[in-house]
Amino acid sequence: MNHVDIQPRIPEPELMYSGHLACPGCGASLAMRYALKALGNNTMVIIPACCWSIIAGPFPYSALGVPIYHTAFETAAAVASGMKAALDQQGKSDVTVMAWAGDGGTYDIGFQALSGAAERNEDFLYVCYDNEAYMNTGIQRSSSTPFGAWTTTTPENHRKERPKKDIVGILAAHRIPYLATVSVAYPEDFIRKFQKARSIRGMKFIQILSPCPPGWKTADDQSIHISRLAVESRIFPLLEIEHGEKYTLNLEPEGISVRDYLEAQGRFRKLSEQDVAYIQNEVDRKWEMLKRQVS
Amino acid sequence: MSKKITFTSIADLPPLVVSMGTTEVNATGSWRYLRPVYHDKTAPCIEGCPASEDIEQYMYWAARGDFDKAWEVLVEENPFPAVCGRVCYHPCESSCNRDHFDQSLGINSIERFIGDHGLEFSLDRFKVAEEREQKIAVAGAGPAGLAAAYHLRRLGYQVTVYEKEEKPGGILQYGIPRYRLPKHILEAEIMRLERFGVEIKTGVQVGKDIPWNEFLQHDAVFLAVGVHKSRKLNVPGEDLDGVIAGLDFLSRINSGEDVSLGKNVAVIGGGNTAMDAVRTALRLGSTPAIYYRRTRAEMPAILDEIEEAEREGIPMEFLVTPVELIGENGALKAMKLQRMELGEPDESGRRRPVPVEGSEYVVEVDNVITAIGEQGDFTSIPEKLIEWGVVKSDAFGQTEQRPVFAGGDIIEQPHTVVHAIGSGKKAAMAIHAYLNGGDIATLADKIHVGNKGGVSFLRFRDGHEGDPVDNHEVVTFENINTSYFTRKDRHQVPELDVKTRITNFEEVKGTIDREAAMDEALRCFNCGVCNMCDNCLVFCPDVAIKRRDDRFRYEIDYAYCKGCGICVVECPRSALSLVPEGK
Numbered sequence: 001m002n003h004v005d006i007q008p009r010i011p012e013p014e015l016m017y018s019g020h021l022a023c024p025g026c027g028a029s030l031a032m033r034y035a036l037k038a039l040g041n042n043t044m045v046i047i048p049a050c051c052w053s054i055i056a057g058p059f060p061y062s063a064l065g066v067p068i069y070h071t072a073f074e075t076a077a078a079v080a081s082g083m084k085a086a087l088d089q090q091g092k093s094d095v096t097v098m099a100w101a102g103d104g105g106t107y108d109i110g111f112q113a114l115s116g117a118a119e120r121n122e123d124f125l126y127v128c129y130d131n132e133a134y135m136n137t138g139i140q141r142s143s144s145t146p147f148g149a150w151t152t153t154t155p156e157n158h159r160k161e162r163p164k165k166d167i168v169g170i171l172a173a174h175r176i177p178y179l180a181t182v183s184v185a186y187p188e189d190f191i192r193k194f195q196k197a198r199s200i201r202g203m204k205f206i207q208i209l210s211p212c213p214p215g216w217k218t219a220d221d222q223s224i225h226i227s228r229l230a231v232e233s234r235i236f237p238l239l240e241i242e243h244g245e246k247y248t249l250n251l252e253p254e255g256i257s258v259r260d261y262l263e264a265q266g267r268f269r270k271l272s273e274q275d276v277a278y279i280q281n282e283v284d285r286k287w288e289m290l291k292r293q294v295s
Numbered sequence: 296m297s298k299k300i301t302f303t304s305i306a307d308l309p310p311l312v313v314s315m316g317t318t319e320v321n322a323t324g325s326w327r328y329l330r331p332v333y334h335d336k337t338a339p340c341i342e343g344c345p346a347s348e349d350i351e352q353y354m355y356w357a358a359r360g361d362f363d364k365a366w367e368v369l370v371e372e373n374p375f376p377a378v379c380g381r382v383c384y385h386p387c388e389s390s391c392n393r394d395h396f397d398q399s400l401g402i403n404s405i406e407r408f409i410g411d412h413g414l415e416f417s418l419d420r421f422k423v424a425e426e427r428e429q430k431i432a433v434a435g436a437g438p439a440g441l442a443a444a445y446h447l448r449r450l451g452y453q454v455t456v457y458e459k460e461e462k463p464g465g466i467l468q469y470g471i472p473r474y475r476l477p478k479h480i481l482e483a484e485i486m487r488l489e490r491f492g493v494e495i496k497t498g499v500q501v502g503k504d505i506p507w508n509e510f511l512q513h514d515a516v517f518l519a520v521g522v523h524k525s526r527k528l529n530v531p532g533e534d535l536d537g538v539i540a541g542l543d544f545l546s547r548i549n550s551g552e553d554v555s556l557g558k559n560v561a562v563i564g565g566g567n568t569a570m571d572a573v574r575t576a577l578r579l580g581s582t583p584a585i586y587y588r589r590t591r592a593e594m595p596a597i598l599d600e601i602e603e604a605e606r607e608g609i610p611m612e613f614l615v616t617p618v619e620l621i622g623e624n625g626a627l628k629a630m631k632l633q634r635m636e637l638g639e640p641d642e643s644g645r646r647r648p649v650p651v652e653g654s655e656y657v658v659e660v661d662n663v664i665t666a667i668g669e670q671g672d673f674t675s676i677p678e679k680l681i682e683w684g685v686v687k688s689d690a691f692g693q694t695e696q697r698p699v700f701a702g703g704d705i706i707e708q709p710h711t712v713v714h715a716i717g718s719g720k721k722a723a724m725a726i727h728a729y730l731n732g733g734d735i736a737t738l739a740d741k742i743h744v745g746n747k748g749g750v751s752f753l754r755f756r757d758g759h760e761g762d763p764v765d766n767h768e769v770v771t772f773e774n775i776n777t778s779y780f781t782r783k784d785r786h787q788v789p790e791l792d793v794k795t796r797i798t799n800f801e802e803v804k805g806t807i808d809r810e811a812a813m814d815e816a817l818r819c820f821n822c823g824v825c826n827m828c829d830n831c832l833v834f835c836p837d838v839a840i841k842r843r844d845d846r847f848r849y850e851i852d853y854a855y856c857k858g859c860g861i862c863v864v865e866c867p868r869s870a871l872s873l874v875p876e877g878k
Contacts, residue, residue, distance in 0.1 A: 008829065009833055017297070017319050018319055018323070018837055018838045018839055018855035019317070019320060019321035019322065019855055020318045021321070022837075024326065024836075024837075024857035024859035025859035025861055026836050029836040029837070030836040033836065033838060056318075057314070057318040060300050060312075060314050060316060061297070061315075061320060061321075062317060062318065068314075187833050220857075220859040220860055220861070221860030221861050221863060221873075222864065223836075224861055224864070224865050225864060225865075228778055
């Protein structure tokens with residue numbers, strides 16, 4: 001076969017280095033790779049306590065080709081607000097500031113700082129790579145953990161009975177200029193949304209469903225497959241919301257059974273038939289709600 | 296790779312905790328216990344093709360609109376793409392993995408487009424060796440003989456093909472009707488061979504016009520004289536006027552003779568000759584019908600041909616066999632038929648038809664065309680080469696007598712054009728090995744594609760060095776990641792409407808257009824072969840997959856690859872494998 005012209009599917013420059021300390025098959029590491037490809041090197045990253053505190057490497061090494069500021073668990077949004085203000089003072093307003101937090105640092109511990117920054121409409125991008133539990137400390141439940149999922153603090157005889165917190169709904173209620181969900185299984189959509197976020201002034205929030213092989217009890221090679229099943233089963237719709245009002249559904253999958261998504265993961269191993277039916281029902285109901293919001 | 300940073304004293308430390316190097320100091324490849332490797336495999340269509348066309352590769356080029364390159368890939372293995380694109384029974388399509396997804400790829404229609412695209416192309420680019428002195432003679436200018444001549448010529452040999460008929464082509468010239476294969480298409484592909492230096496001498500029968508001993512004076516000879524003696528019905532009345540042997544009938548029509556048939560024409564048989572004869576009779580203005588002793592399911596004809604005959608309104612009477620042909624003054628008047636029923640399976644695996652006592656009935660017929668099979672006429676071939684009505688040979692066409700090789704319908708293999716072409720290619724390789732003091736059997740492992748006996752000329756001539764290929768691992772549908780394909784029906788082939796076509800010998804099926812050919816080729820899964828879709832590169836969480844420096848395909852940086860295996864699972868076409876580390 002001869003040489004053919006290559007049309008790269010995603011931007012070619014890499015701003016993440018090999019040798020980072022993510023587990024094999026980590027969705028969060030792939031997510032960072034895409035995010036920086038989209039944002040480019042004129043970017044600063046704020047990382048509160050989360051898996052990425054470790055993935056980024058120990059002093060004096062870094063996994064990213066852009067500056068990282070490591071900060072305390074509850075402070076990502078506050079630090080990002082401050083960093084943006086400082087850059088503005090220096091006349092460096094073209095720098096994109098990205099807070100990069102897990103679900104623990106977003107839904108729970110960093111929530112007040114996030115809500116405050118959103119309400120003030122601070123000009124930065126807040127990204128939650130959502131792996132649905134405190135994975136870095138040993139898979140403890142967070143308010144993002146879905147109904148019925150096993151974690152070390154919701155063992156099978158004492159499982160999580162509450163649904164996952166609706167962080168998208170909460171941020172939409174803050175009426176921020178831009179809000180989106182992305183999946184590592186849809187890289188083109190992922191990168192487009194980060195590029196769009198970069199072009200918008202004010203508060204941007206992006207949620208990434210981020211598969212975690214050890215925490216979700218899946219094989220390392222299944223991360224993309226499971227991400228895709230989450231979207232195809234409508235558990236994780238790919239959407240954009242502008243100013244809390246204008247909803248766009250980026251993909252309308254035919255809708256496979258939630259069972260396909262649940263059965264692919266060890267953390268849902270003990271779900272009963274009724275549980276699966278309940279989850280399906282909830283997913284269908286929310287999808288209908290979403291469809292009404294889109295139209 | 297970033298350098299390891301060592302602080303020897305407090306004074307070496309930076310005033311703030313800032314990074315001074317990259318994580319590339321961590322060779323995370325040491326975590327790996329499974330190793331992804333790029334590993335091309337064989338697509339099932341290629342295994343399914345008796346001529347071992349590299350279908351996957353020509354689909355790759357066709358999908359990109361490079362039909363010159365597609366033609367080159369195709370003709371590397373088969374010099375008759377425009378012919379095969381019309382007459383092949385395309386077992387590639389029944390092997391196609393896409394069949395389990397929506398519909399198999401329209402390989403045959405793309406092959407035809409490519410063949411027509413390159414109809415005027417020269418074969419000169421396929422010459423792979425300097426001229427050689429050795430002279431090779433081929434008996435029979437049918438698909439097997441011409442395919443052998445082509446490949447031998449490529450290897451530099453001086454090849455002469457002897458054909459007893461007036462024109463070359465064998466079954467393609469005299470058997471297959473023009474409405475399936477127009478003469479100018481066949482002649483273009485044969486003339487191309489002649490311009491390539493293959494000498495064809497027509498009107499010369501080996502064993503008669505050239506004595507056998509003289510024929511054997513060549514450095515090697517290839518026998519591919521075909522089988523054209525129609526089997527007899529062995530019923531009373533077979534000598535009556537109006538009873539015609541199927542192949543004779545087709546041959547006369549194909550030679551431009553006027554054959555006058557009566558109104559009611561009975562064609563006996565269920566194979567391709569029967570279908571060709573019955574559809575030809577229809578075009579001559581008769582009212583023909585098929586009489587077959589088993590059911591439609593057991594008919595050996597290509598399904599397409601059966602369907603076309605049905606579409607043309609030809610009645611088919613199943614489970615009947617003629618027991619007597621009845622004449623009046625030496626001319627055929629009627630045919631006595633007996634009903635059959637299916638009994639136990641016979642050696643062909645099909646259920647054996649058994650006569651039903653007392654079920655005889657008579658139909659009025661003006662002609663009976665017999666098409667119940669053909670057999671070889673081996674009167675000119677030495678007896679010791681024959682066994683059970685075929686020329687005894689091994690998988691590469693080597694007979695027990697050197698330097699005699701054989702192929703096509705006279706050896707034991709299915710009687711199809713594409714099997715004939717495949718056998719010609721195999722014999723050419725065997726002859727080359729023989730003339731160079733080698734044994735083709737020692738190369739078998741290197742040149743086989745798949746596990747059904749097909750061989751690749753490309754691998755024969757250059758060993759296909761470079762990217763690792765597993766010739767024998769055939770990709771199954773389970774190996775395909777269907778998430779990356781959307782369901783789409785195959786393109787329909789244009790064809791003449793029934794009313795128009797049955798009045799003449801115009802070609803029934805058309806060639807799809809360029810756009811349709813590209814579009815259809817894009818449906819190809821490209822099973823087992825990297826087509827640079829970028830999935831592995833895009834989905835690597837460890838930035839361990841890079842485009843190669845020449846920007847052709849990718850390489851894995853094993854210093855960092857953690858062996859998660861995402862690239863292997865997300866490869867749509869199984870061009871990567873995961874192997875245990877340390878093996």
